[in-house]
Amino acid sequence: MSVAGSIVGFAIQTLAVSSIYILVAIGLSITLGTLKFVNFAHAAMYLAGVYVGLAVALELQFSGDLAGSIGLESFGLDLGFLAALAIVPIVTFGLGLLMERFVARPFYDRPDTDQILVTFGILLIVQELIRAFVGGRSITFSRPDWAEGAISLGPLGTYASWRLTIIGITAVLVLAVYLYIEYTDVGLAVRAGTEDAEMVNLLGIRATRPFLVIFGVGSGLAGAAGVVGGPVFSVVPEVGVGVLVPAFLVVVVGGVGSIAGSVVGGLLIGAVEVGLQMNAPTWSSVGIYALAAVVLLVRPAGLMGVVEVDE
Amino acid sequence: MSEQTETPTSAESADAAGLFDRWDALRERESFSILGAIAFVVVFPMIFTNLPAYNGYMSLVELIYIWAIFAIGFDLLLGYTGLLSFGHAVFWGGSAYAAGLFSANFYGEPLLMVLVATATAVVLALIIGVLSLRRGGIYFAILTLAFGQMMYFLALGPLGGITGGEDGFTGVSVEPLLGVIGLDQGFAGVLGTVFHDISYVLFAGFFVLAVAVAVRIVRSPYGTIFQAIAENEQRVRFLGLNVWRYKITAFVLSGAFAGVAGGLHTIHAQYVAVGSLFWITSGDIVIITVLGGIGSVFGPVAGTVAFLYIENIVSGEIAFWLLVLGTLFVTVVWLFPAGIWGIVSSARSTVREQLSEDDS
Numbered sequence: 001m002s003v004a005g006s007i008v009g010f011a012i013q014t015l016a017v018s019s020i021y022i023l024v025a026i027g028l029s030i031t032l033g034t035l036k037f038v039n040f041a042h043a044a045m046y047l048a049g050v051y052v053g054l055a056v057a058l059e060l061q062f063s064g065d066l067a068g069s070i071g072l073e074s075f076g077l078d079l080g081f082l083a084a085l086a087i088v089p090i091v092t093f094g095l096g097l098l099m100e101r102f103v104a105r106p107f108y109d110r111p112d113t114d115q116i117l118v119t120f121g122i123l124l125i126v127q128e129l130i131r132a133f134v135g136g137r138s139i140t141f142s143r144p145d146w147a148e149g150a151i152s153l154g155p156l157g158t159y160a161s162w163r164l165t166i167i168g169i170t171a172v173l174v175l176a177v178y179l180y181i182e183y184t185d186v187g188l189a190v191r192a193g194t195e196d197a198e199m200v201n202l203l204g205i206r207a208t209r210p211f212l213v214i215f216g217v218g219s220g221l222a223g224a225a226g227v228v229g230g231p232v233f234s235v236v237p238e239v240g241v242g243v244l245v246p247a248f249l250v251v252v253v254g255g256v257g258s259i260a261g262s263v264v265g266g267l268l269i270g271a272v273e274v275g276l277q278m279n280a281p282t283w284s285s286v287g288i289y290a291l292a293a294v295v296l297l298v299r300p301a302g303l304m305g306v307v308e309v310d311e
Numbered sequence: 312m313s314e315q316t317e318t319p320t321s322a323e324s325a326d327a328a329g330l331f332d333r334w335d336a337l338r339e340r341e342s343f344s345i346l347g348a349i350a351f352v353v354v355f356p357m358i359f360t361n362l363p364a365y366n367g368y369m370s371l372v373e374l375i376y377i378w379a380i381f382a383i384g385f386d387l388l389l390g391y392t393g394l395l396s397f398g399h400a401v402f403w404g405g406s407a408y409a410a411g412l413f414s415a416n417f418y419g420e421p422l423l424m425v426l427v428a429t430a431t432a433v434v435l436a437l438i439i440g441v442l443s444l445r446r447g448g449i450y451f452a453i454l455t456l457a458f459g460q461m462m463y464f465l466a467l468g469p470l471g472g473i474t475g476g477e478d479g480f481t482g483v484s485v486e487p488l489l490g491v492i493g494l495d496q497g498f499a500g501v502l503g504t505v506f507h508d509i510s511y512v513l514f515a516g517f518f519v520l521a522v523a524v525a526v527r528i529v530r531s532p533y534g535t536i537f538q539a540i541a542e543n544e545q546r547v548r549f550l551g552l553n554v555w556r557y558k559i560t561a562f563v564l565s566g567a568f569a570g571v572a573g574g575l576h577t578i579h580a581q582y583v584a585v586g587s588l589f590w591i592t593s594g595d596i597v598i599i600t601v602l603g604g605i606g607s608v609f610g611p612v613a614g615t616v617a618f619l620y621i622e623n624i625v626s627g628e629i630a631f632w633l634l635v636l637g638t639l640f641v642t643v644v645w646l647f648p649a650g651i652w653g654i655v656s657s658a659r660s661t662v663r664e665q666l667s668e669d670d671s
Contacts, residue, residue, distance in 0.1 A: 038449045106645075112448050113395040114644060117601055120594065121641035128634035245460060245590070248453050282468030289461035293442065296454060300446060 005157040010274065016163040018270030019170035020232065023225035024247035025254070025262040026177060027096075027218020033257020034193040035211055037104050038112050040119035042247075043240035044126035045092045045099075045219045049226015050235055051130060052091055053084040054141050057227075060084075081144035084227045085169070089220035096219025100212050123240065130237045141230035166228050173224055177217060178259050186210045246273075249292040255302025264303055331663060341526055344608060348522035351612075352376070352515035353505055359616070364624050369507050370579075375619050376518035377575045382599045382611030383525045384568020389597075390605030391534060392561040393541030394444075397452045397593050398459025401439065402566040404588035405462060406432040406573030408474055411583045415482035420490060421513060425574040432570025433563055440562035444555060447544075456590060463588040480583040488513065494578075510579075517575055521568060525608050528564065537561050538606075569596075598640050604650025613651045 024046055031037045057080035103122065107115045147162045181187035189210040192200045225243070233239050246269060254265025272291050276284035295303065337343055356372045359365065381403055388394050406428035413419075413427040443454040466474040474480055487493045494510040506512050528534045536557050539547045548554050577583055586592065595618070603614020618636070626632040647654055 032449070038452075111393075113389070113393070113452075114648070116395060116397075116449065116452055117597070117644045118641060120597070121637055121644055124594075124637035125634060125641065128631055128637055132631045132634060241590070245456065249457060252450065252453055282471070285464035285467075286461055286469065289457045289464070292457050293454065293461070296450070297442060297445065300450075 002155065005155065008153065008156045009159070010271075010278070012159050012163055012167070014267065014270045014274045015167045016232075017274055018266040019166050020225050020229040020243065021247050021250045021269060022174060022262055022266035023170055023221045023228070024243055025250035025266055026174070026259055027215075027222050028247055029251045029254070029256055029258065029262045030181075030190070030214055030218050031104075032251065034190055034214060035104065035108060036112070037108065038115045038119065039099075039104070040116060040244065041099065041103070041122040041126070042119075042218070042222055043244035044123050045095060045222035046226045046229070046243050047126060047130060047237065047240040048092050048095060049088050049223035050141070050230045050239065051134060051226075052223070053088045053227035053230055054139065054235065056084040056087050057081050057141070057144075081147075081227070085224065088223045088227050092223025092226075093216040093220040095223075096216040097212060099219065100215035104215065123244075127237045127240060134237075136237055139235040141235050143231045162231070166232070169224070169228055173221060174259065174263065177221065180217070181259065186213050190214050246288060249288060252302055253292050253295045255304040258304050261302055261304035268303075331667070341530055344526045345519065345523045347609075348519045352519060356507070356511075362620070362624070364628060369511055371619060371623055373511060373514040373579055374576075375615050376514045377572050377579060378596075378599065378619060379518055379612045379615040380521040380575070381569050381572035381596055382603065382615050383521050383608060384565040384572070385596050385600050386565075386605055386608075386611045387525065387528065387537070387568070388561050388565040389600055390607070390610070391529060391537040391541060392558060393544075394558065394561065395452050395597070396443075396455040396562075396565075397590065397597065398439070398443075398455030398457070399565070399569055399596050400588050400590065400592035401459045401462045402432040402435055402569035403573040403576070403592060403596070404466070404583070404585075405435050406570035407577045407583045407587050408466065408480060410574040410577040411480045411483045412473065414484050414486075414577070415480075419484045419486040421485060421488050421494065421578050424485070424578060425517070425571055428574025428577070429567055429570035432566045432573065436563045436566025436570075437559075440559045440566070444558050444562060456593070459588070459590055459593055463585070463590070466585055466588050474583075474585065477585060479585050483577055483581045483583065485578050485581060514575060514579065517571060521571065522608055522612075525568075529608065533557070533560070598636065602640055602643055602650055604652030604654075606649075607652050607656075610650050610652035613655070617651060 024042065027045070028039060028042050031039050031042075060080040060083040103118065104115075107118055143162050147165045149161055150158045151161045151164060152158045181190060186209075189200060193211065229239075229243065233242065250262055250265040250269050252265075253268055254261030254263070269288050269291065272287045273284050276287045356369065359372055359375075360368070365371075381399075385396075385399055388396060409431035410424040410428040414424055439455065439458045443451055443458065446454060467476055471477075475482075485494065488509060492509055494513065495508055497508045498506050506515075529537075536547065536552060540554055540557055544554055547557075573587070576587075599614040599618045600611045601614070602617055603612065604610030621632055621636050621639075625635065629635060643650055649656070
């Protein structure tokens with residue numbers, strides 16, 4: 001393979017891994033930036049995405065009888081996955097609203113250690129509930145038929161279309177949320193709240209409503225990440241934490257409160273993970289933590305940090 | 312625990328107030344906590360082994376002392392200094408590996424193993440503490456979590472040749488205490504019913520020592536400054552004190568407790584699992600300490616008893632014991648921030664107020 005080809009291959013693999021981290025990290029980052037709320041239970045939203053997504057995909061997949069009767073089967077069209085991708089973010093958006101109203105809000109004024117503890121406890125409960133009802137064994141979340149196979153990029157090599165699909169979906173979602181935060185009133189209030197939450201309240205804007213919405217949006221993205229990540233990572237109850245910890249690293253590396261920071265942090269963490277996986281596999285997990293530690297020590301606010309959430 | 316013996320009968324309630332005052336004066340004394348810990352290790356096994364569905368023997372009791380040492384140390388950091396570390400498994404697991412490797416490569420004398428384990432934990436705590444304590448609050452939690460996971464993956468992958476990787480370290484060989492007294496040597500007669508064997512004395516002894524040291528630290532001016540930092544760090548800084556120095560001291564001290572516990576655990580289990588470094592172990596110690604009640608020496612002990620009982624005994628009856636534990640944990644964080652020990656204390660003062668009112 002040509003040099004250009006191997007660079008593109010590395011980039012695509014990195015983008016695919018980073019995508020899932022970025023989607024989870026954005027919600028963490030915004031709630032941390034605006035609300036100063038540390039949400040370990042964000043991993044529960046990812047888990048909800050995986051398991052609800054799996055259920056929806058299995059129920060609605062068009063390779064079933066219904067699809068056959070109207071002739072869609074011949075296209076190899078599997079809409080179950082797309083249906084999951086549409087439904088799950090709405091479900092987790094709702095869960096996010098409930099989470100903000102009933103868990104986060106009572107804890108805004110309590111010490112951040114209490115926030116960490118209560119959300120950690122909720123994550124444990126959700127994880128165990130899944131184990132109780134679905135079981136702890138690994139389940140297969142198969143890729144949609146239309147994303148199987150490979151796409152040729154000419155001289156740059158041939159790549160699994162599934163990876164390109166993940167990258168495409170993530171790009172669309174991240175761009176949508178970015179535009180939403182950058183160009184709407186809700187986004188304005190949120191951005192102002194990131195700078196100075198107290199001032200926003202003094203100006204008479206009830207910060208609670210935008211914050212509620214933003215909590216929902218973050219949860220929606222984490223849910224989408226669950227659907228996208230379902231076929232990539234294993235489907236077990238512990239996978240929530242497995243994604244949460246790197247996502248936290250993405251947030252601290254990129255800088256709290258900024259979508260661009262999450263993207264940059266996600267790409268960096270993904271690149272290190274993929275790069276080491278290719279060259280020194282046993283070091284790949286050590287590497288991302290080392291990277292995060294180094295960045296935090298050199299640039300404590302993160303690479304693109306907007307706010308200090310210290311003290 | 313011995314504080315619970317305070318249940319005045321109706322005859323005594325006449326001068327209950329006077330009795331309470333005397334009781335308070337007694338409790339204020341440092342030796343009270345140490346005597347309490349000694350009484351605890353004498354009485355506890357008899358009570359504990361008679362709990363419903365208990366079907367183990369002394370092993371679980373010993374395990375409780377070991378984890379309690381870990382929890383007491385963790386509370387010095389979380390409860391007294393207000394710092395939440397999510398990476399304390401490093402000191403527990405790292406010291407456990409150090410003790411195991413020392414016993415396999417040099418000499419497995421138990422006290423030496425504990426010494427090596429503690430020294431390792433102190434060094435690790437110094438390094439990680441200096442790096443993590445540059446940031447406060449949530450960053451501190453995430454940084455300690457990151458360093459913890461880094462060590463876990465190091466032991467699992469690159470250092471797998473030394474640590475045994477996924478299989479854990481199995482080469483532990485524990486020699487007799489001081490070279491002559493076998494750990495499984497039992498006692499005869501009354502001594503036997505209370506102290507069972509040398510290994511029980513070893514673990515219980517370290518537990519009493521840990522309580523004594525923790526009480527000494529908490530009562531010292533140094534410990535008072537820890538608490539002042541937890542309450543208002545800025546005020547302490549304005550007083551001209553070097554906050555960072557006290558924080559790193561608290562961090563290293565709590566690491567040392569975890570090191571003693573980790574070393575003892577290697578002696579107890581004669582095996583080191585790589586899971587001892589995993590973030591779940593860090594989570595366990597957080598749950599134990601918070602469940603029992605932070606900011607007291609006996610709270611973490613109560614938490615350890617509750618956690619290990621649920622983990623080892625209740626889990627046999629209820630398949631989803633972690634669900635029970637999680638719910639219990641969230642309830643405590645949400646409604647009873649003072650934990651189990653806090654509930655006991657407040658119940659005690661309610662009873663006491665009631666009695667005092669009857670009195671007047």
